[in-house]
Amino acid sequence: MRLMISWCSCLVIFGLLRASHRASVVAYNITPSEPLFPNQTLVSSGNIFELGFFKLSGSENQYIGIRYKNLMPSKIVWVANRERPLVYKDRSAKLTIGSDGNLKLMDGQENIVWSTNVSSRSNHTSAVLLDSGNFVLQDENYAHIWESFEDPTDTLLPTMRLEVNVKTRVKKLLISWRSDSDPFPGSFSTGLTYETPPQIFTWNGSTPYRRGGQWDKSKFVGIPTMDQSYKSGYTVEQDTQQGTTYFSVKVYNIFGYLFIYSEGSVKLMYWDDRAMKWSKGWASANDTCPIYGTCGPFGVCNSLNSPICRCIYGFVPKSNEEWNSGNWTRGCVREMELNCQKNTSTLTSTNVKEDEFWQMSRMRLPDSADYVLDVEDEEGCESWCRRNCSCLAYSYVSTIGCMVWNKDLIDLREFPTAGEDLSVRVAHVKAGGSPHKAVIISLSTIAGIMFFAVFVFVLCKWKTGNLNKIRRLLDLVDTPEKSTKLTQGNAWQEQLKQDDSLELTLYSFDSILLATNKFSTTSKLGQGGFGSVYKGKLKDGKEVAVKRLSSTSAQGVEEFKNEIILISKLQHRNLVKLVGYCIEGEEKILLYEYLSNKSLDAFLFDSRKKAELDWGKRFQIIQGIARGLLYLHRDSCRRVIHRDLKVSNILLNEKMNPKISDFGLARMFEGTEVLVNTQKIVGTRGYMSPEYVMGGIFSERSDVYSFGVLLLEIVSGKKNTAMYDQGHLNLLSYAWQLWSDGKALDLTDVAMAVSSPLEVTRCIHVGLLCVQDHAPDRPNMLNVVLILSGESDLPQPRQPIFTFQAEMPNRSIPSQQESIWSVNTITNTVVEGR
CATH class of the missing domain: 2.90.10.10 (Bulb-type lectin domain)
Known part of the structure; x- marks a missing residue:
């Protein structure tokens, strides 16, 4: 019996082991x-x-x-x-x-x-x-x-291909799940169209839902970010002999995929080893404009406008009532019949003018071109279209050819940047403007412009008058000899008191001594080429940063005057506020709002403190600096070029919000004056643009270059001029190498967890665009702000060749140029004389 039980037990154990073996x-x-x-x-x-x-x-x-x-x-x-x-x-x-x-x-x-x-x-x-x-x-x-x-389902893996065959009409698509918990085929599908050039489409059933535009041999023109922004390797190949077109995508490694969600959006995902999670590399836009035909025939969609739809020039809403209620799907109709369609026999008559073509820029081209002509250039494209009355619009894209539309133009979208040019046929009288309507519009426009011009002129004159008053007062301190005269100091003080419009407070030197504990070393915040900065506490308890100009500095007076004149009227949340000044004897002192977290470099380049700057804080700082620069360049009464933007000139308040400081080197301009040549090269090594260092030419785009360097430093946690040990001349060449190798995220600071790879990659992309060698290739700050907020498309950067600034201090500078350099490692410096 015992033997039988033992044998049975063995059988049971054997069976369990066998089952366990099969399971594992x-x-x-x-x-x-x-x-x-x-x-x-x-x-x-x-x-x-x-x-x-x-x-x-x-x-x-x-x-x-x-x-x-x-x-x-x-x-x-x-x-x-x-x-x-x-x-x-x-x-x-x-x-x-x-x-x-x-x-x-x-x-x-x-x-x-x-x-x-x-x-x-x-x-x-x-x-x-x-x-x-x-x-x-x-x-x-x-x-x-x-x-x-x-036999794909909803996901496209690297090396996998979607395809269409124009001969057999076979089409392989990605088909969404019915829901997140039900893989049954859903309503949405994504794939290529049969036409040439092919388009990428998403359908809801058989109805077009989203459209990516025509393939131009590098990207779909309706989704410019798809190829250019993240170098994801989207390719379209055509086998003309077999009649088959293939679409595929390559990500950085095998751990990535493109798939269609159950609600119709398409996303590219990749595995982030650092964050140990799936991250989004690209996604179809989530606004109303990408929905196919949102604005109807001859309607243009722009998600940045309100309302988002408008009619093409020369067209009016088909139904004003529906249009005004926000239902734009019926689109627009031609306001005036084309001359070529009225009576073709009268076209030779001298009293009939030929139709014109109205050009629109930065467009997602209309759906389904009727012809793609093989012509040499855009002139040939226009010439063909002029000769054919059936041609309603054309677009010449060099990598595609001359695309012509004979039917209603549907699914037009206007981008902030990128896109293609589209020329639409309009009646000549419309192209020139209806005589009566043109007069009314012209008069209204002129009146509006004149009113605005007068308003701006008066405002700027008012501010200029105030600034000139300050200039006259500051002229009193042009030389130490003048400044020693007590009567002139009293005259300065009395004149300021009489000008109620000035918001700056004139402080006595005794009050400054009391606030800073007689400029004690314990109150000192930093040392710069033009003096020292101290923490002070005024009688009312307000904390301030006190910049005391060194009496031995030859250049300091000019920069001191400039800073008071320039920022006394600038008010923006991302600019440091000047609250007062002191001129007494040889003392020249500026008082600023005190920012508890001091400067950005105190965190960014400190191995112990940089971990406090997670990606959320860094992105907040980047956006704040961009908004501050946009204010200086475009939104203030006078355009201001900072000329010394760097990490140590970015101060942080208690909430880590950034404020741009040190306007001693800044320049102010009226109207549209944006390009200046100077013999006095001032700035900081590693931050100055090529045209400024080499030719003394500076503009808004010079600040953009500095912003690009600063942005890359914030992302990487590395100084631009401290990359020698890694085999690169500076941070720019290192960033470009990683970008070109498809390893952009490797640039990120190792002390920082990457919570949003999409934002980080976009910031690196923006940084490389900002440091382009040629100033016109750089975006302006308005475009930068839009790009950072995800509302704009990005062109592909070129390799920044200008990377020898690190060697500049050891080179001789032509004698006719006076060079002033500031040191990036000093917290509150303006400039430091050589």
């Missing part, structure tokens, strides 16, 4: 004799992908599919039986190979739930999962006779 052992292929059961998984040789049975949360259905292995949450990239699920409790289901050599998914009752349908010449087929994520059925010679890449 992974398979590397499927054969007719070795099917795959629910407790097993088929794994690729490199352990990148696995195939197996799964169920979704909240569902009792069971499916078999492919997902990434060991990446959580694991993305399911392919489902075999999405239309016919198994019952989850059916543990006898299996994936096997039948006698005909096909893969078959069988339920517990031996019913075929899903199968491949190929004619195999061999009875010795097997199935394996490749490291690319492709599940293949192969014959005895390892030739692929079926593969999952040929």
Whole structure:
């Protein structure tokens, strides 16, 4: 009896071990004799992908599919039986190979739930999962006779292709899930169109939903960020002989995919090793404009406008009532009939003018061009269109050719940047303007412009008058000899008291001594080329930063005057506020608002404190600096060029909000004066633009260059001039090398967790655009602000060649130029004389 019990116990244990073995052992292929059961998984040789049975949360259905292995949450990239699920409790289901050599998914009752349908010449087929994520059925010679890449679901993996064939009309699409918990084919699909050039489309059923525009051999012109912003390797290949067009995407590595959500949006995702999560590399726009035909025929959509729809010039809403209520889908109609369509025989008459073409820029071109002509240039394109009255619009794109539209123009969109030019045929009288309407419009426009000009003129004159008063007062301190005269100091003080419009307070030197504890070393915040900065506390308890100009500095008086004149009237949340000054004897002192966190470099370049700057704070700082510069360049009464933007001139308040400081080197201009040549080169090594260092030419784009350097420093946590040990001349060359190698995120500070790779990549992209060698290639600050907020498209940067600033201090400067350099490592400096 004991022997029998012992033997039975052994059988039970053996059975349990066998079951456990079957549950824990992974398979590397499927054969007719070795099917795959629910407790097993088929794994690729490199352990990148696995195939197996799964169920979704909240569902009792069971499916078999492919997902990434060991990446959580694991993305399911392919489902075999999405239309016919198994019952989850059916543990006898299996994936096997039948006698005909096909893969078959069988339920517990031996019913075929899903199968491949190929004619195999061999009875010795097997199935394996490749490291690319492709599940293949192969014959005895390892030739692929079926593969999952040929039968996509909602996900496009690297090396996988979508395709259309114009001859057979076969189309392979990505088809969304019905919901996040139901892989049944949903309403939305994404793929290519049959036309030439092909377009990328998303359909809702058979109705167009989103459109990416025509392929121009590098990108889809309706989604300029898709290729240029993140170098994701989107490609379209055409086999003209077979009539097949293929679309594929390559990400930085195999751990990435493009897929369509159940609600119709498309996203590119990649695995972020640092954050250990899936991150978004690109996504279809989430505003109203991308919805196909939002503004109807001949309507233009611009998501930055309000309302977002407008009619093309020469067109009016088809229904004013609907248009005004926000229903734009019926679009616009021509306000005046084309002359060429009235009576073609009268076109030779001298009293009939030819139609004109109205050009629109930065456009997503209309859907479905009727012709693509092979002409040499845009003039040939226009000439052809002029000769053919049926041509309603044309666009010449050098990499595509001359596209012509003969039907209603649908799904037009205007971008802030990028896009293509589109020329639309309009009646000559409309192109020139209706005589009566033109007079009314012209008079109204002129009156408006004159009113605005007078307003701006009066405002600027008022401010100029105040500033001139300050200049006259500051002229009293041009020389130490003048400043020693007490009567002149009294005259200064009396004149200031009489000018109630000035918001600056004149402080006595005694009050400054009291506030700074007689400029004690314990109150000292920093030392610069033109003096020292101290923390002070006024009688009313207000804390201030006190900049005391050194009496031995030859250049200091001019910069001191400039700073008072310039920023006494500037008011912006991202500019340091000047609250007062003191001129007494030889003392020249400025008082600023005190910012508790001091300067950005105190955090950014401190190995212990830089961890306090997470990405959220850094991005907040970047945006704040950009808004402050935009105010200086465009929104203040006079345009201001800072000329010494650097990390130590960015101060931080208690909430880590940035404020631009040190306007001693800034220049102010009236009207449209934006380009200046100077013999006095001032600024900081590593931050100055090429045209400024080499030719003394500075403009708004010089500040943009400095901003680009500053931005890259904030992202990387490295100084621009401290990259020698890594084999690069400076940070710019290092950033460009990583960008060109597709490793942009490697630039990020190791002390910072990357919470938003999309924002980081966009910032690096903006930084490289800002440091382009040629000033016109750099964006202005308005475009920078729009780009940082995700509201603008980005061109591709070129390699910044100008990288020798680090060597400049050791080079001789021509004698006619006076060079002033400031030191980046000093917290509150303005400039430091050589």
